[in-house]
Amino acid sequence: MSYRYLLRQTLIYMAVLTLALWVLIPILLIGISAFTPRQELYLWPKSIIPSHFSLETMRFFLGAHGVVRSLLNSVKVAVLTLTFTLAVGAPAGYAVARFFFRGREAFRLGILITRMFPTALLAVPLAVTFIRWGLYDTLVGVALIHTAMALPFAVIITTGIFMGVPKDLEEAAMTLGCSRFGAFARVALPLALPGLAAAAMFTFVISWNEVFAAAILTVRNRTLPAHIITTIQASPLDFRFAGGFFMILPALLFMFLIRRYLFHMWGGATAER
Amino acid sequence: MAGEIELKGIRKTFGKVEAVKDLDLLVQEAEFLVLLGPSGCGKTTTLRCIAGLERVDRGKVFIGGRDVTELPPAKRGIAMVFQSYAVFPHMTVEKNIGFGLRMRHLPKEEIKKAVREVAELLQIDELLDRYPSQLSGGQRQRVAVARALVMRPEVLLMDEPLSNLDALLRLQMRAELKRLHREIGTTTVYVTHDQIEALSLGDRIAVMREGEIVQLDTPNEVYDKPANVFVGGFIGTPPMNFLKAKVLADDKDVFLAIGDFRLEVPDVWKAHLREMTDKTVILGIRAENIEVHPETNGGRLPANVIVAEPLGSQQLLTVQVGDDVLKVATKPDLSVQPGQAIGLALVKDKIRIFDVQTGAAITFP
Structure with a gap:
């Protein structure tokens, strides 16, 4: 416990504290504001502890024109995105984790290239193509774009998950009477399920929070972020706070639920056995 | 005849590496044959070719006189014990052992009875309700062996089953495997790099090097009359x-x-x-x-x-x-x-x- 050690610890904790506050204070302010009565929003100085709990602001937000509809749209798009992403991403992740094939490493890196192009750059060509294909202003169209965005992460995450399921287990199942697919379904899939659920939630949040493509590719069928961003300039302060809180909610829940599996994603750490 | 294994000129390459080179081998029914060699000699690949987990590039594999070269592992009448045990972590010991029988769609009662019998044979009948994470390494090893034996396979394949156990447990389990083989008499192919294991367990030992069998003989012959300098230097503590x-x-x-x-x-x-x-x-x-x-x-x-x-x-x-x-x-x-x-x-x-x-x-x- 030398002086230098103490100093180091203090500095580390201070850095951690700063980062945590940096992230937490806005969330806290938004959360509090979303549940305080309207009049108090304009008070200054603000109190950190709200005087009393109120659903008035939330009720106002949900009652506003187009909010419920875009909320439902957002859910639909997110569920579609999740389905598409897992249907394509999980098998891809499995293949990368299990099989040696020519260009495997190139594929693992190359899949990130799709994230290199800013959506702003792709927006106009995409809109044109979507209009031509009849996908413009449809929820499926938005879900397809969100799938393209989430897919690289989904592949990387599911690769890590399936790498954590030892190949021996599937081979053992095969020697015990399973076909290749049977071994996957009975052994690899159940073991990967918690991780896959985390990947699914991650995909859901990506879609839920995506605003740019959704705003450009829809006119009447807005998702919630697209709806908020197009109306926010003309909205009162309480609407903004309530909207903000609503957008944060899934991501917050997601983080609490999957903290454990985050290690899988970033580290490729092996599964518990 | 039932449990006889015959390999005819099998070859397996991985990219440019020849893991197994035109290998011939005849394992008699009820024989305990040990494939012995240093790491990278092709012994595990040979075993996996018998199991059907690797496809041979060339040659034929016969089990019980039946050409199984093109058959998947499930249809070869084999059971295998893996080095890592490969016990399914999401199933209880009972479900693990009964897994193969469930794949055969046997009646529930019959499976339960067979599982209990084999569990008693391996002295793990107290553990049937546990999950693998609650077991020690030695117990998991027993589950893996029980899961293979309950299938009543024509051929039992073991890939370094003892190498993850500590020294004392390894000694115990070695004797136990020998007893099991004497009681059950299933044709067994056993892969190891441990020459003591090979000498103690094998009816015959096939010493492998660089994808070829350099000597195939009884333990005493291999020990006393090594076919070449490599075998003499590999077997025995200290080496020849x-x-x-x-x-x-x-x-x-x-x-x-x-x-x-x-x-x-x-x-x-x-x-x-x-x-x-x-x-x-x-x-x-x-x-x-x-x-x-x-x-x-x-x-x-x-x-x-x-x-x-x-x-x-x-x-x-x-x-x-x-x-x-x-x-x-x-x-x-x-x-x-x-x-x-x-x-x-x-x-x-x-x-x-x-x-x-x-x-x-x-x-x-």
Whole structure:
């Protein structure tokens, strides 16, 4: 416990504290504001502890024109995105984790290239193509774009998950009477399920929070972020706070639920056995 | 016939690496055959080819007289025990053992009974409700063996099943596997790099090197009469001693010269050795076939003690003979000091000679 050690610890904790506050204070302010009565929003100085709990602001937000509809749209798009992403991403992740094939490493890196192009750059060509294909202003169209965005992460995450399921287990199942697919379904899939659920939630949040493509590719069928961003300039302060809180909610829940599996994603750490 | 395995010219390559090169092997019914070799010698690949987990590039695999070359593992009548045990973590011990029988759609009652029986055989019937994470390594190992045995396979394949156990447990389990094989009599192919395991378990041992079988014999034959320098050096603790010797002959006699020392050879060799006069050979002898005498005179091979290691049941000497270093096993109570000059006597009948170029044993009919 030398002086230098103490100093180091203090500095580390201070850095951690700063980062945590940096992230937490806005969330806290938004959360509090979303549940305080309207009049108090304009008070200054603000109190950190709200005087009393109120659903008035939330009720106002949900009652506003187009909010419920875009909320439902957002859910639909997110569920579609999740389905598409897992249907394509999980098998891809499995293949990368299990099989040696020519260009495997190139594929693992190359899949990130799709994230290199800013959506702003792709927006106009995409809109044109979507209009031509009849996908413009449809929820499926938005879900397809969100799938393209989430897919690289989904592949990387599911690769890590399936790498954590030892190949021996599937081979053992095969020697015990399973076909290749049977071994996957009975052994690899159940073991990967918690991780896959985390990947699914991650995909859901990506879609839920995506605003740019959704705003450009829809006119009447807005998702919630697209709806908020197009109306926010003309909205009162309480609407903004309530909207903000609503957008944060899934991501917050997601983080609490999957903290454990985050290690899988970033580290490729092996599964518990 | 039922459990007979025959490999005919199987070959398996991974990219440019030839893991198994045109290998032929016949395993008799109810035989316990050990595939032994250093890592990377192709023994595990050979086993996986029998299991059907690898497709052979060429050649045929027969199990019980049936050509299974193109069949998936599920249809080969095999069961396998993996080095990692590969016990399913999301199933209880009972479900693990019964997994294969459920795949066969046997009635529930029958599965339960079979699982209980095999669990008793392996003394894990107390653990049936547990999950693998609640088991020790040795217990998981037993589950893996039980899961394979319950299938009543024609052929049991084991891939280094003991290598993840600690030394004491390994010793126990080794004896247990031997007992199980005697009771059940299933044809078994067992892969290991541990020569002691191979010697203790195998009816026959196939010593492999670089994708080929270099010797296929009973444990005693492999130990006493290694087919080449590699086998002699790989099997036995300590490995076989090797020293250079020259064949010399005069009018009356033939002998091997180690430096100035003349070594007598078995009588049956003499006529054949005479034809090799003046050739250099490698002489091989095991540590326990060398006798140590404290005095150096009297027709003994002179040597100098470098190290003396007491090992409990015996004492192991490292000695210098000319340019060669030998290991010699002696009684534990023999008193020698490092630097001491001693005389060695090689047991005549236990000498092997090998070709200097190829390392192959030179044998005389």
